[in-house]
Amino acid sequence: MLFRSIADPTIGGREFGPALSDEVDAALRDAFEAIGRDDLVVVALGSYARRELCPGSDVDVLLLHRRAEVAAVADALWYPLWDAGFVLGHAARTVREATKLAESDLETLTSLLDVRVVVGPATADAATLVHRVRRVARRRRAALIEELAAAAALRRER
Numbered sequence: 001m002l003f004r005s006i007a008d009p010t011i012g013g014r015e016f017g018p019a020l021s022d023e024v025d026a027a028l029r030d031a032f033e034a035i036g037r038d039d040l041v042v043v044a045l046g047s048y049a050r051r052e053l054c055p056g057s058d059v060d061v062l063l064l065h066r067r068a069e070v071a072a073v074a075d076a077l078w079y080p081l082w083d084a085g086f087v088l089g090h091a092a093r094t095v096r097e098a099t100k101l102a103e104s105d106l107e108t109l110t111s112l113l114d115v116r117v118v119v120g121p122a123t124a125d126a127a128t129l130v131h132r133v134r135r136v137a138r139r140r141r142a143a144l145i146e147e148l149a150a151a152a153a154l155r156r157e158r
Contacts, residue, residue, distance in 0.1 A: 021051040024059055024081065025118050031077045032119045039066040041120030042077060043129075045089070049116040060089035060111060061118070062098065064125045095125050099132040106147045109137060 021044070028042055045060035047053060059081060063074050074092045081088055089111070093101070102109040112133040117126050137144060 017047075017052040017054065020053040020057075021048060024048065024053070024086070027080050027084070028061070028077060029119045031080050035073055035076065037073070038121045040064065040070070040073065041122040041126050042118045043126050044116045044118050045111045046114050049114040051116075056087075058087045058089050062090070062112075062115075063092040064095060064098070064120075064122060064129065065092060066094060066122070066125070095129045095132065098129055099136065102133050102136050103140075106144070106151070109133065109140070109144065110148070113137060 025044075032040075032042065041064045043049070043062050043064060045062055047057055048059050048061070053059065061078075063070060063077065065073075070092045074090070078088055078090055091098075098108070098112065102112050112129065115126060115130050115133075117123050
């Protein structure tokens with residue numbers, strides 16, 4: 001059964017996040033098998049990257065690619081998760097596009113601070129992205145801390 005951890009009442013507490021993450025990983029790997037491209041890598045972001053998914057968590061994923069023809073690939077990867085009822089935070093970008101967006105968008109920058117390779121042979125692209133994003137975060141450290149504090153204050157007010 002796909003997503004056994006959701007239906008299995010014996011999986012709970014600290015075991016749930018890693019179990020559900022493992023099953024999402026497996027679903028993405030299964031979907032990726034038929035793709036046959038060597039210029040792609042799927043990375044988990046945020047709580048999914050940390051294997052801390054909770055019931056109802058968004059599953060944040062990024063398809064890193066080197067050429068533009070990825071819409072059908074992305075659909076093939078995301079649809080099994082959508083069909084299973086997951087809410088996806090998803091994107092398909094080049095390393096350059098993701099880095100450029102991280103430079104100007106706080107949410108993108110913070111989401112790219114926790115990255116884990118799920119599937120795909122282009123793992124060097126994921127490593128390059130992590131390196132570049134960490135450089136952006138160091139360069140923007142003061143502004144990043146200020147923006148995160150302001151965002152936290154807004155959440156508390158709401």
